[in-house]
Amino acid sequence: MKLALFVTAFCLSVALFPGDTVGQDAGEATSKLKDIRARAKQLLQEIVKKGVNEYTEQRLALLRKKYQDLKEKLKKRLKGGEKKQVEEQLEKVEETLEQAEEKVEEAE
Secondary structure, eight states: OHHHHHHHHHHHHHHHOGGGOHHHHHHHHHHHHHHHHHHHHHHHHHHHHHOOOHHHHHHHHHHHHHHHHHHHHHHHHOOHHHHHHHHHHHHHHHHHHHHHHHHHHHHO
16 A cells, blocks of 8 residues: 555656656756856856846846756766766856846946
8 A cells, every 4th residue: 555655646746746856857957057058158158248237137037046046956966977978068057147147246
């Protein structure tokens, strides 16, 4: 009975929260980080061409928050080789966000 209850609870948790399974974290995290980095690069180009306004500052803050949330989640969940793979992407995203933040500071 206890085993059946455990299996049922496990299956429900996987079905209800498919993004929270550990096996998928590294791949999903890498793609999310690449997306955040691409958006940060696009925002950086926009800042260079058009300058800074309130909207670009809000977008940058949102990207930073998404990055920080994902980084915290990954620190708790990933180990070993998966962690190294994702850490490389984390560093790239951090660099790009810092470049964008520097441009914002220069423009102000």
